[in-house]
Amino acid sequence: MREKIIEILNEICPGNDFENETAIIDDGIIDSLDIVAVISELMEEFDVQLGVNDLTPENFNSVDAIVELIENAQD
Amino acid sequence: MRKIENFAQISDLLNAQLKKGVITNNFLRGEDYTREIENGLYIHEADGALLLFRERGDHLVMTFYLHPGAVLSLPETDRPVVTELSCRAKDAEVMANAAEQFCALGFRQVLRRTRRTRKPEAFPAETTAVPAKPEDFEDVSHFLSEHFSALTGCLPTADNLRENLANGHTVITRDEKGVSGVLHFAVSRASTEIRHLAVRADCRGRGLAGELLTAYLRVTDGAKSQVWARTGNAPAEHFYEQHGYRPDGWTSAVLQYN
Numbered sequence: 553m554r555e556k557i558i559e560i561l562n563e564i565c566p567g568n569d570f571e572n573e574t575a576i577i578d579d580g581i582i583d584s585l586d587i588v589a590v591i592s593e594l595m596e597e598f599d600v601q602l603g604v605n606d607l608t609p610e611n612f613n614s615v616d617a618i619v620e621l622i623e624n625a626q627d
Numbered sequence: 628m629r630k631i632e633n634f635a636q637i638s639d640l641l642n643a644q645l646k647k648g649v650i651t652n653n654f655l656r657g658e659d660y661t662r663e664i665e666n667g668l669y670i671h672e673a674d675g676a677l678l679l680f681r682e683r684g685d686h687l688v689m690t691f692y693l694h695p696g697a698v699l700s701l702p703e704t705d706r707p708v709v710t711e712l713s714c715r716a717k718d719a720e721v722m723a724n725a726a727e728q729f730c731a732l733g734f735r736q737v738l739r740r741t742r743r744t745r746k747p748e749a750f751p752a753e754t755t756a757v758p759a760k761p762e763d764f765e766d767v768s769h770f771l772s773e774h775f776s777a778l779t780g781c782l783p784t785a786d787n788l789r790e791n792l793a794n795g796h797t798v799i800t801r802d803e804k805g806v807s808g809v810l811h812f813a814v815s816r817a818s819t820e821i822r823h824l825a826v827r828a829d830c831r832g833r834g835l836a837g838e839l840l841t842a843y844l845r846v847t848d849g850a851k852s853q854v855w856a857r858t859g860n861a862p863a864e865h866f867y868e869q870h871g872y873r874p875d876g877w878t879s880a881v882l883q884y885n
Contacts, residue, residue: 578817580875584654585718592647603642605657609816 553598557618560593570615577609587612594618600625628669628680628702634660637670644677644692650725652712653679653690666784674698680708686778689884691725699728706885709778710734713742713879726880734882737779739858742879743872744818747849756808756835756842759797764789766806767797774809774825779881781822783811798842800826800835810839812847819847821854840870855879 561570564586576582582590590612591602600622611621631637637660644651655663667682675697681688689710693699701708710729714722726736759767764785771782783791791797791811800808808826812819821843826835844852854872856863 575817583715583718583877585651585714585721588645588649588651589647591645592649595645596647601642602645603638604645604655605638607654607656 553619553622554615556597557594557615557622560590560597561615564589564593574614576614577612582612594622598622598626628671628704631664631668631670633664637668640670640672640677644694646694648695650693650721651691652710653692655679655690662786669702671700671702673700676700678702680704683784693725693728697728699732701732701884704885707778708734708884709881711740711879711881713740713877715876716878719878722880726882729882729884732884734884736880737883738881740855740879740881741858741864741874742853742855742877743867744875745852745854745867745871745873747851748871750844750849751841752845754838754841754845756798756800756810756838758795758842758846759792759799759809761789761792763797763799763806764792767792767799767809767811770806770809770825770827771811771823775823778883783822795846798839798846800830800838802830804829808835808839810843812843814847814850818851818853819843821852824854836866837870 558570561576561582562568565582568581570576573581577587587607591607594600595602602621602625606621611617634657660668663681669680671678671680675694676699677692678701679690681690686707686709687704689708691710712722712726730736768785768788775782796814797809797811799806806827807830809823810821811823812821824836824839852872853875854867856867858878
């Protein structure tokens with residue numbers, strides 16, 4: 553799952569070290585416009601439903617946070 | 628336009644906008660919707676587009692979701708409608724196309740803004756500016772209304788300003804005539820943002836803007852700071868550059884209808 557998430561992030565915002573990044577949203581690496589693209593790709597890839605309430609920095613600041621978000625959505 | 632009475636009415640509709648290729652300037656979150664619904668929130672569904680209108684008394688603030696191939700339409704209104712399209716350089720073409728679609732309906736561009744960011748670094752220790760207090764609400768509110776456009780100046784609502792003052796997120800200078808300068812700001816997790824900075828006309832040229840900035844940096848402990856300033860406003864651009872702010876790639880276009 554981690555590798556796929558990193559692949560998605562790199563497709564939308566290439567040239568960043570997402571593997572080790574802990575402030576993806578806070579540092580503006582993924583911006584407000586990208587997040588819609590990210591979330592739609594994640595929903596399609598992992599067959600989960602995410603919503604506007606999931607669009608928080610806490611859920612997208614790191615790959616680990618995104619993994620947790622998706623795993624929670626899969627439960 | 629349909630008035631939204633509670634978040635449940637809009638939740639599924641908003642979730643349905645999270646699709647590949649959607650262009651949006653709507654970055655509201657859960658708690659924002661609660662506040663906006665209380666103030667007055669309306670929606671208009673067009674063919675492949677969702678428009679949200681936030682009540683601001685004499686005008687409406689619009690945010691949108693545009694799906695690929697959307698056919699835009701606007702609801703009937705005789706009040707001014709303002710929307711701001713902000714993006715980084717890599718998305719400029721996409722946003723320009725969206726702006727064109729709105730202009731085809733009667734919107735016109737009234738100004739552009741450029742965002743500048745100041746990295747955390749040292750700042751002067753002394754300043755004559757002080758944090759404003761809740762009892763300064765009337766003075767600060769009046770000052771902001773006098774110095775910023777009601778339509779394009781992103782003025783805070785009364786509730787927002789009261790909360791801002793209670794949190795100590797405004798600094799002011801005073802003289803014998805009253806408030807002579809205001810710097811009003813917002814604090815988020817990783818950065819702070821100057822929302823408004825102005826000095827009364829008869830006090831300009833005396834360094835008060837610098838005093839206000841120093842007070843703001845003291846209150847925020849010099850944290851990463853951002854500011855949106857009107858593109859081409861040379862005195863403001865020069866001031867921010869002098870104090871360590873640099874364009875960070877984000878720009879915006881403010882469009883107005885009516």
